Structures are given as structure tokens and as C-alpha cells.
């Protein structure tokens with residue numbers, strides 16, 4: 180019985196293509212034995228495509244991508260300050276558009292301090308938590324506007340939209356995840372200031388939580404959560420939070436664990452109505468692009484998250500283990516992007 | 530020539546009264562020689578007052594406080610989850626109301642790693658930066674609302690309001706401050722997602738920056754800023770940012786320097802139309818209240834910020850130096866709140 184997974188690959192900009200090449204290499208290695216075969220279609224999207232054609236993500240692109248079983252994305256975003264990109268917003272027009280249109284309401288971001296990986300914290304402890312970041316609401320909806328733009332009388336607003344529909348489903352996902360892990364869930368928000376948005380999150384964590392009596396629930400204001408992420412990160416198991424707080428906390432979480440070079444993420448549509456998308460948390464880093472300096476580990480761990488999502492638990496574990504072994508063996512001597520990919524691919528096949 | 534400063538003191542809840550008592554002790558010590566005399570009026574405000582009278586901050590309270598030259602605040606907020614406080618929001622009704630009504634548009638939060646103070650970072654480097662947090666706009670305005678509250682069809686919104694008037698003045702303050710320091714200003718926002726709010730901040734930093742050509746301007750997304758705060762905090766001089774990002778970044782900044790026990794702040798109305806308010810960044814910590822366990826250093830450094838603001842530069846320096854000496858002399862043996870206050874007061878007079 181041979182299964183075919185149709186994979187949409189969006190290498191993107193900057194270091195995106197380099198790290199994705201290694202991720203595909205490792206994917207090839209872990210599936211070399213047969214069983215499931217990945218059929219990859221590459222989509223040329225990002226700042227480079229925009230500069231060539233003026234398109235960010237056309238309806239045809241979106242429809243074609245949606246036909247796939249999963250998406251692997253490198254990174255998108257041109258050189259900061261590039262005047263030719265001044266009129267474009269690749270992040271909103273491409274990355275966020277994919278997340279919103281494909282209803283990726285769970286943005287899953289695990290943080291783990293692997294043996295051998297370096298934390299900037301003096302006493303990091305055992306770090307192993309997952310941030311479940313809401314992916315389709317909050318301040319990310321783009322419901323903002325400005326009047327008298329460019330004048331001294333300008334007023335610019337942004338609206339954070341939070342629905343019971345949207346909050347309930349991601350909170351439920353987080354409880355399920357916590358139940359399968361160490362049974363501790365922390366809601367992070369700013370309920371004392373963002374009263375209305377905060378209330379709906381609190382209410383739904385309470386209501387859904389009543390169905391998961393074995394999960395211990397905790398609450399932290401976002402400001403306090405940043406303190407604990409550096410002073411006591413091992414206290415966390417599953418964190419559930421809104422789109423913007425999740426963005427901030429997961430970069431910080433990446434920094435306190437092995438660095439952003441190891442932070443992977445899944446943009447998940449749990450029902451499978453749309454393909455889920457897997458990507459490193461890091462950006463396109465145009466300053467080091469094309470120099471084989473980027474660490475492809477986060478892209479490779481994203482492949483593990485994808486395999487897990489596709490039910491290929493063994494393959495996922497092999498990739499994760501290979502990365503962990505590679506990290507543990509690092510001695511600081513420099514390797515190129517593809518040398519790291521080769522090493523991990525070799526470990527996968529060993 | 531003897532000057533009298535009318536000081537409104539709001540000890541507040543939890544550890545607030547304990548740390549404020551030490552702050553007043555040190556203020557007494559540094560002004561013991563005469564010259565300027567502080568005349569303190571104590572205002573009983575906070576959760577305790579609310580539970581007694583149902584009032585958070587009456588118009589009469591506000592008018593009375595506004596008659597003073599400066600405000601010293603401890604901390605406000607009752608025991609989390611106290612059912613008697615369920616209908617109240619002491620933070621919004623008292624702390625934020627003071628900041629908004631007294632037009633504290635500059636929320637000044639210095640972060641410094643004092644010699645001898647402990648950072649959780651393995652290699653902290655020289656940390657010495659100031660966050661200029663906007664204090665009267667952004668997502669803190671309270672312009673939110675919900676419909677179908679408590680039902681599965683609820684929608685809860687929060688509006689971030691950003692005006693050219695409000696952004697320009699705090700950006701200008703930050704440039705002035707940078708010019709008097711190491712001449713480097715970092716704007717932190719999330720311009721790629723919060724397009725409208727981000728644009729007004731970017732535009733005004735550019736426009737005002739043109740008047741300060743000797744200040745180097747940098748921009749970081751808030752997520753990236755958290756990474757640099759743990760990986761390379763010494764890169765920062767002055768950070769200017771909105772109300773919510775400033776809230777988050779300053780708790781994190783407190784954590785990476787000597788801990789939140791040393792983080793002080795000023796809520797400043799630079800024009801002096803209203804009294805400015807000085808307070809530790811930490812909260813009321815009801816769990817350790819009344820036990821003489823709290824570190825009053827942040828409240829005492831807040832006094833130094835107040836003295837600086839009032840033009841009492843020498844006195845401010847004496848208080849700062851006394852705290853630094855005390856921190857450098859700490860050997861980990863436990864001291865009560867008032868023992869720490871006594872020690873710092875003694876150093877101030879030495």
C-alpha cells in the first residue's frame with residue numbers, strides 16, 4: 180500500500196530556499212524506504228515574485244495550494260527598506276493571507292531545550308512547552324484604518340476581533356494537547372487592561388476547562404509571562420494565547436531555548452478542511468541569504484511537525500531524533516546550511 | 530530659601546504600603562539637610578478602599594491628587610480571584626485612570642544592570658537602556674466592547690487608538706532623551722501586521738528624527754525585540770514604543786536586569802500641567818503582603834526618578850548611588866523590607 184502526499188513547497192525569500200532545500204532533503208531521507216511518497220510542487224511566491232510580476236498571492240495561487248495535503252514554507256520578506264517593496268506588504272498579503280484563508284486557527288509552536296543546545300539563560304532548567312497561538316483572529320485581522328493620514332490630525336486605529344467561535348476551538352485544541360502532555364494549561368492575556376478581549380478568553384478557558392477536570396489551569400498577564408519565560412521556563416507545559424501575544428512569546432521562547440534557529444511551527448487546520456502549513460519561526464534574513472550560513476534545523480523540525488500531523492509518527496520521531504543528535508554533537512565549528520542538512524539526513528537514515 | 534513639594538502618596542494594596550514606607554524613609558533621609566521639604570498627603574486608594582466604600586477613584590480624589598506637585602504610588606490590586614473584586618477593575622479604574630486623567634504620556638522605565646545585581650542571562654553584558662512607553666493611547670484606551678456576551682455568538686473587540694498628536698509628543702521626548710544619552714533610538718512596533726498603527730509610529734519617528742540628525746534610529750518588530758533583550762540587551766539605548774508593547778518589554782527588561790525588584794518607573798507629564806507619578810513596575814504581590822518580604826528597592830529608585838524630575842539632581846544621584854551600593858553589598862542573606870530601607874537610608878546620609 181503506497182500513499183501519496185501532495186506537498187506544496189513555498190521556499191520564499193532570503194534564506195527560505197536554502198533551508199527548505201535541506202528540509203526536503205531530510206524528508207526524502209526519512210521516506211526513502213517507501214510507504215508514503217511525497218509529491219512536491221514548488222510555488223514561487225514572496226518578495227522576488229512580487230518584484231517580477233506585482234503579484235503577492237493570486238486567487239489561482241491560493242486555489243492551487245489548497246489542492247495539496249500539506250504546505251512547507253521557508254520564509255517570506257524582502258530586504259527591509261527596499262523602496263520597490265514600499266507599496267507591498269508581503270507578510271500580510273502572503274503569509275497571513277495563507278493562514279487566514281486556509282483557516283489555520285492553531286499556530287503550534289513547541290519550545291524545547293535539547294540536550295547540547297545553548298540557552299542564554301544561566302540556569303535554564305528543563306524547558307519543554309508548547310505555545311498554542313490563535314492564528315485567525317485578534318489584532319491580526321487587519322480591521323484597522325486611519326483618517327487624515329500623514330497630517331498632524333491623523334488618527335490610526337487597529338481593531339482586535341475575538342469571537343467565541345474562534346476562541347473556543349483553539350482553547351479546546353489546547354486542552355486536548357495538555358491532556359496528552361503534562362496536564363497543565365496556562366492562559367496568557369492582559370485581562371486587566373484589554374477587558375473585553377480578555378473576558379471572552381477567560382470565559383471560554385473556564386467553560387471548556389470544565390470538560391477537562393484533569394488539566395490544571397493557570398492564568399498569567401502577558402507581561403508577567405515574559406518574566407517567567409526567562410526566570411522559570413520549566414514551569415510551562417501548554418500555553419494558550421491570542422495571535423499577537425503568541426507571536427511575541429514564541430520569539431522569546433525561541434530565544435531562551437536553543438535560539439530562533441531551532442524554533443519550528445505548524446499552522447494547523449485541525450479538521451483538515453484545508454492543508455496545514457509548516458514553517459520555521461525565523462524570518463527570511465536577507466542579510467545572510469545565499470551564503471549557506473543559515474541553520475536549516477528549524478525548517479527540518481517543521482518537517483517533523485508535518486509528519487506528526489500527517490500521522491507518520493515514526494518518521495516524525497526519526498527526524499526529531501536526528502536533529503537532537505546533531506545538536507548534541509555540535510562543537511561550534513562552522514558548517515554550511517547543506518552540510519547541516521546532509522548530517523541530519525545521514526542520521527535519519529542511520 | 531526653602532521650597533515645599535506637595536507629595537501625594539498612594540500606598541495602595543498588598544506590598545504597596547510596605548515598600549512606600551521605605552521609599553518615604555529614604556526621601557526623608559535625602560532631604561534631612563533642609564532646602565526642599567516634602568509635605569506628604571496619604572491617599573487610601575486601591576482594592577482595600579473599594580471593598581470598604583465601593584469607590585475606586587472619585588472625582589474628589591482625583592481633584593485632590595491633582596493639586597499636588599508629584600505622586601508616589603506603591604502598587605494596586607487585590608488578591609487575584611477574590612470574588613468581592615469580580616465587578617471591579619482596580620487597574621483600569623485607579624492606576625490607568627490616573628495615568629490617563631493626569632496625561633502621563635511618557636511612561637519612563639530605565640533598565641540598568643547594577644554591579645552586583647543578578648541577571649538570569651549567562652552573559653548579560655552592560656545593560657543600560659530606557660524604555661519610553663507611551664502612556665495614554667494604543668490598546669490601553671479602553672475603546673472596546675462585546676456583543677452577545679456570554680453566548681457562543683459573542684464577538685469581543687478592542688480598539689487601539691493612535692493619534693499623531695499623541696505619538697509625536699512621546700517620540701519627541703524619546704529623541705530628546707536619546708540625545709542626552711548615547712544617541713541611539715529604537716522604535717519597537719509590529720508595522721508589518723498592525724499596518725495603520727505601525728504607519729503612524731514609523732512616519733512620526735522619521736519626521737521628528739529629521740530634527741535630530743545626530744541620533745541613530747533603528748526599528749525592530751516587537752517579537753524580534755524580545756529576542757535581542759535576552760541575546761544582546763546592551764545594544765539598546767532608548768526604546769520608544771506603544772503602551773502595550775512597552776508594558777511587555779519593560780517586564781522582560783526588568784527580568785533580564787536585576788529582576789523586577791529593581792525596576793522603577795515614572796509616569797510623566799513633561800509640561801507639568803499635571804503632577805507626574807512614580808511607582809515601582811512590580812505589582813501588589815498579595816501573597817507576600819504584610820510579611821516584610823518585599824524588596825523596596827524599586828520604590829526607592831522611583832523616588833530617585835521623582836527627584837530627578839523635580840530638578841533635584843544631586844539628591845537623585847545620592848539615592849541612586851545608595852541603592853547601587855546596597856545592591857553591590859548584597860550577599861544573599863535575607864533582610865526585611867524595612868532593614869533594606871534602613872540600610873539604603875543610612876547610605877544616603879553617609
Ligand SMILES: CC(C)[C@H](C(=O)O)[C@@H](O)C(=O)O
Nearest residue numbers: 270271274426460721722752
Ligand atoms: C512575519 C510575521 C507576519 C509573522 C507573524 O507576526 O505572525 C512572524 O513574526 C511569525 O511569527 O510567524
Ligand SMILES: CC(C)[C@H](C(=O)O)[C@@H](O)C(=O)O
Nearest residue numbers: 371372402620621624776810
Ligand atoms: C497593572 C497594569 C494595568 C499595568 C499596565 O499594564 O500598565 C502594569 O502592568 C504596569 O506595567 O504598570
